[in-house]
Amino acid sequence: MDLHFGDSKPTDEERAAVDALLGPAESSWEGADRSDADLRWARGGRAARDRRDLLLPGLHALNDRVGWISEGALDYLCRRLTVPPAEAYGVATFYAMFSVRPRPATVLHVCTDLACTAAGAGELCAGIEARLGPGSGVGVERGPCLGLCERAPAALAIRAGDPVRTAVSAPATVEAAVAAATAPDAAPGEPPAAAAVPQAGQEGLVLLRRVGVVDPASLDDYRAHGGYTALRRAFELGPAGVIREVTDSGLVGRGGAAFPTGRKWQATASHPDRPHYLVCNADESEPGTFKDRVLMEGDPFALVEAITIASYAISAQRAFVYIRGEYPRAVDRMRHAVDQARARGLLGGDILGQGYSLDIEIRRGAGAYICGEETALFNSIEGYRGEPRSKPPFPVDQGLFGRPTVENNVETLVNVLPILTLGAPAYAATGTAGSTGPKLFCVSGSVARPGVYEVPFGATLGEVLEQAGVRPRLRAVLLGGAAGGFVRPDELDLPLTFEGTREAGTTLGSGVVLAFDDTVPLPRLLLRIAEFFREESCGQCVPCRVGTVRQEEALRRIAGRTGAGAADDIALLREVGRAMRDASICGLGQTAWNAVESAIDRLGAYE
Amino acid sequence: MTAIPIGVPRRLVEFTLDGRETRVPEGSTVLDACRAAGTDVPTLCEGDTLRPKNACRVCVVEVEGSRTLQPACSRRAEPGMVVRTDTERTRHSRKVVLELLASSVDLSTTPRVAGWIKEYEAKPDRFGPDAARLNEEPRVDNELYVRDYGKCILCYKCVDACGDQWQNTFAIAVAGRGFDARIAVEHDAPLTDSACVYCGNCVEVCPTGALSFKSEFDMRAAGTWDESKQTETTTVCAYCGVGCNLTLHVQDNEIVKVTSPHDSPVTHGNLCIKGRFGYQHVQNRG
Ligand code: SF4
Ligand code: SF4
Ligand code: SF4
Ligand code: FES
Ligand code: FES
Numbered sequence: 001m002d003l004h005f006g007d008s009k010p011t012d013e014e015r016a017a018v019d020a021l022l023g024p025a026e027s028s029w030e031g032a033d034r035s036d037a038d039l040r041w042a043r044g045g046r047a048a049r050d051r052r053d054l055l056l057p058g059l060h061a062l063n064d065r066v067g068w069i070s071e072g073a074l075d076y077l078c079r080r081l082t083v084p085p086a087e088a089y090g091v092a093t094f095y096a097m098f099s100v101r102p103r104p105a106t107v108l109h110v111c112t113d114l115a116c117t118a119a120g121a122g123e124l125c126a127g128i129e130a131r132l133g134p135g136s137g138v139g140v141e142r143g144p145c146l147g148l149c150e151r152a153p154a155a156l157a158i159r160a161g162d163p164v165r166t167a168v169s170a171p172a173t174v175e176a177a178v179a180a181a182t183a184p185d186a187a188p189g190e191p192p193a194a195a196a197v198p199q200a201g202q203e204g205l206v207l208l209r210r211v212g213v214v215d216p217a218s219l220d221d222y223r224a225h226g227g228y229t230a231l232r233r234a235f236e237l238g239p240a241g242v243i244r245e246v247t248d249s250g251l252v253g254r255g256g257a258a259f260p261t262g263r264k265w266q267a268t269a270s271h272p273d274r275p276h277y278l279v280c281n282a283d284e285s286e287p288g289t290f291k292d293r294v295l296m297e298g299d300p301f302a303l304v305e306a307i308t309i310a311s312y313a314i315s316a317q318r319a320f321v322y323i324r325g326e327y328p329r330a331v332d333r334m335r336h337a338v339d340q341a342r343a344r345g346l347l348g349g350d351i352l353g354q355g356y357s358l359d360i361e362i363r364r365g366a367g368a369y370i371c372g373e374e375t376a377l378f379n380s381i382e383g384y385r386g387e388p389r390s391k392p393p394f395p396v397d398q399g400l401f402g403r404p405t406v407e408n409n410v411e412t413l414v415n416v417l418p419i420l421t422l423g424a425p426a427y428a429a430t431g432t433a434g435s436t437g438p439k440l441f442c443v444s445g446s447v448a449r450p451g452v453y454e455v456p457f458g459a460t461l462g463e464v465l466e467q468a469g470v471r472p473r474l475r476a477v478l479l480g481g482a483a484g485g486f487v488r489p490d491e492l493d494l495p496l497t498f499e500g501t502r503e504a505g506t507t508l509g510s511g512v513v514l515a516f517d518d519t520v521p522l523p524r525l526l527l528r529i530a531e532f533f534r535e536e537s538c539g540q541c542v543p544c545r546v547g548t549v550r551q552e553e554a555l556r557r558i559a560g561r562t563g564a565g566a567a568d569d570i571a572l573l574r575e576v577g578r579a580m581r582d583a584s585i586c587g588l589g590q591t592a593w594n595a596v597e598s599a600i601d602r603l604g605a606y607e
Numbered sequence: 608m609t610a611i612p613i614g615v616p617r618r619l620v621e622f623t624l625d626g627r628e629t630r631v632p633e634g635s636t637v638l639d640a641c642r643a644a645g646t647d648v649p650t651l652c653e654g655d656t657l658r659p660k661n662a663c664r665v666c667v668v669e670v671e672g673s674r675t676l677q678p679a680c681s682r683r684a685e686p687g688m689v690v691r692t693d694t695e696r697t698r699h700s701r702k703v704v705l706e707l708l709a710s711s712v713d714l715s716t717t718p719r720v721a722g723w724i725k726e727y728e729a730k731p732d733r734f735g736p737d738a739a740r741l742n743e744e745p746r747v748d749n750e751l752y753v754r755d756y757g758k759c760i761l762c763y764k765c766v767d768a769c770g771d772q773w774q775n776t777f778a779i780a781v782a783g784r785g786f787d788a789r790i791a792v793e794h795d796a797p798l799t800d801s802a803c804v805y806c807g808n809c810v811e812v813c814p815t816g817a818l819s820f821k822s823e824f825d826m827r828a829a830g831t832w833d834e835s836k837q838t839e840t841t842t843v844c845a846y847c848g849v850g851c852n853l854t855l856h857v858q859d860n861e862i863v864k865v866t867s868p869h870d871s872p873v874t875h876g877n878l879c880i881k882g883r884f885g886y887q888h889v890q891n892r893g
Pocket of ligand 3: 802844845846847848849850851872878879880882
């Protein structure tokens with residue numbers, strides 16, 4: 001590799017931001033001033049290239065401190081990591097939260113996604129823009145779901161500096177959002193995570209039992225509420241025993257693909273290549289989903305313990321938690337929990353004196369829905385563009401850094417704790433034969449008590465909506481998020497299990513239950529879904545890169561039209577949708593047309 | 608390739624291709640098998656000396672038991688697999704993919720595509736006159752080659768050729784995402800401010816003419832480019848001792864561009880700036 005760097009130099013601040021992450025540069029080859037020694041040898045090479053995975057943290061460091069990434073800053077970071085600037089530019093421009101053009105230090109992200117649109121995000125945005133006007137020093141960016149749907153409409157203010165400051169406004173009014181952006185330090189604090197759990201404190205909860213009960217910042221409190229008994233049990237059982245319990249429990253992944261967790265662990269554990277990695281997917285970006293955020297904010301040590309158990313089972317010594325960039329509070333809580341656990345010997349060299357060592361690294365996403373796809377997430381951690389890889393090879397054979405890797409999402413991992421404390425048979429007694437255990441649903445939209453609900457698998461859609469206080473004149477329910485599908489109000493006895501939804505031709509997806517009453521204009525919603533996929537396509541393959549554009553164009557043309565007037569474009573949508581489903585590389589392109597298709601077929605959207 | 612690696616003999620994989628039992632050496636792709644069997648499968652992003660990125664999706668085939676269609680160019684043949692290359696489903700996807708491509712970029716200099724558009728009855732116009740297109744102006748910022756991204760199908764071949772698969776210069780990458788993704792150098796600067804070393808290996812692999820010799824670009828603009836009048840002569844580069852093979856494309860007794868045979872054991876199609884672009888001295892006739 002023969003790298004070429006331009007003449008642009010970093011400012012002192014940009015240099016400081018990078019050096020705070022990587023330490024000071026050691027030689028002029030890395031961008032320091034030239035010394036005599038530099039003429040005799042060059043450091044760098046493989047050792048520096050092996051730190052490529054620090055590219056994304058480096059871009060964050062710059063973006064956090066300065067608010068955008070200049071040429072000089074990017075070149076300096078590239079020198080430090082021996083990354084070609086063209087590639088780093090490609091990475092920086094991939095993520096929505098970064099900018100390579102100057103912009104105001106404060107950016108206000110206003111959600112214009114499904115729940116927020118239904119709650120009036122359009123007027124909110126217009127109001128905010130009018131109030132702030134030009135020259136306010138705040139950049140307003142309309143964007144996808146912020147994962148605060150239970151408090152829609154939502155806005156997130158990020159002010160660059162040292163340290164970076166954030167403030168959330170939800171439910172947002174024009175005044176509150178403007179206040180959060182103009183004075184983030186003075187903004188009122190967010191409600192506790194338990195506020196998103198209407199059942200908080202109730203008897204019989206399994207996954208949510210500690211949310212609102214324990215202090216999320218206190219390891220002692222966590223232990224006082226049963227924390228770390230599952231890990232002790234894991235050490236008694238040994239890795240093979242843990243995998244057996246997880247397999248017997250019937251646990252399947254909660255992220256949407258519903259793959260048996262025990263089988264995944266077994267395949268990785270027995271793979272001869274070393275090292276093994278565990279990756280916790282906390283990049284929950286499916287519009288309407290916020291359960292992982294609530295778990296990380298309300299019970300972060302549970303996730304740390306669950307990751308420790310999973311890593312032990314597959315004999316991984318390094319685990320990563322990839323948290324979406326729009327979740328500053330979850331990132332803080334998880335960082336704190338990992339540091340506490342490390343300080344107390346629950347992570348690090350010799351966990352609980354068992355001779356097992358593990359460290360957990362927290363990585364932040366930077367605004368890319370596609371990074372929730374497991375192989376895109378690996379690329380993102382490794383410092384590449386978050387583009388999905390084609391499978392095979394599967395992650396259990398070649399995952400993170402090309403090594404055998406287990407990737408599970410937050411909810412899946414947290415289920416491991418009750419499996420070990422209750423035992424597999426008791427755990428599997430909950431739910432149905434095909435879908436065992438408890439399940440979390442994110443209920444939002446036209447309901448009185450939006451939030452995360454825990455129910456045993458098999459509860460019906462109507463029962464979940466009932467608990468959340470569904471409002472009258474229900475028009476439609478979006479099940480499974482933007483990649484899921486709509487169901488009608490007369491289908492409320494649908495059992496919420498993998499097999500039940502499959503039979504009904506729909507999906508549980510990530511556990512979204514988004515209710516819309518008849519005041520919500522359906523065509524506008526469908527347009528928003530199409531726009532979302534067009535914006536979030538990575539652009540790698542043709543059916544998705546161009547297909548999502550053509551679908552959005554068709555939906556724009558027929559907005560407001562029905563019957564024969566829409567027939568041509570609906571036929572076009574179907575043809576393009578079919579090719580996207582059949583020929584796209586990854587799940588994003590394959591599912592992008594699901595929700596709109598279901599609205600046409602099940603709801604008669606344009607009849 | 609003329610270089611025949613003498614390795615461990617490879618086992619044969621048996622599978623069913625379009626209803627016929629087929630045997631290919633282990634490691635072969637479905638596309639290899641199709642080509643050996645004389646079955647025509649359209650391809651755009653696949654290249655003979657690069658690992659396919661399987662991004663264009665025109666080569667998709669049906670594999671029994673697979674929920675989605677599979678790219679023939681990168682899916683390896685497995686024992687017992689049942690593959691169909693020409694079904695209603697594969698034809699539908701290929702047709703739509705061709706329509707999507709042809710409606711968004713200029714495929715006028717992409718070989719063979721017009722034939723496939725006809726064969727699959729693709730109608731790129733049906734997305735209407737307002738369908739978004741790339742419509743980029745050609746970037747002419749140096750005397751050697753031109754970047755016309757209005758023709759780019761984002762096959763990633765140039766990125767792979769410039770990066771770890773051929774040249775190791777890493778001067779270009781994909782920037783942006785979705786429909787806005789573009790091939791770019793760092794900071795989207797002119798080529799002359801980038802790490803490019805003008806080996807032209809990206810031009811060598813570009814399947815659409817999005818990257819082309821300045822000579823070809825100018826002649827096309829002037830209406831004098833005429834491949835039917837061109838001859839190709841393969842010779843050895845005279846500049847240095849590496850001994851690369853050059854193929855001189857000559858029209859009206861003038862060299863109009865230089866390529867390199869991909870099956871040459873010396874270059875596999877790679878050249879340096881001198882071999883690729885330094886031919887003017889040959890035709891300075893005083
Ligand atoms: S389907 Fe979409 S998101 Fe997935 S690889 Fe293709 S372009 Fe990227
Ligand atoms: S410029 Fe050519 S080689 Fe590069 S991605 Fe575009 S079409 Fe492919
Ligand atoms: S192309 Fe370049 S490397 Fe090859 S023989 Fe000519 S001068 Fe040497
Ligand atoms: S936060 Fe707006 S839709 Fe989720
Ligand atoms: S040639 Fe196979 S996907 Fe492009």
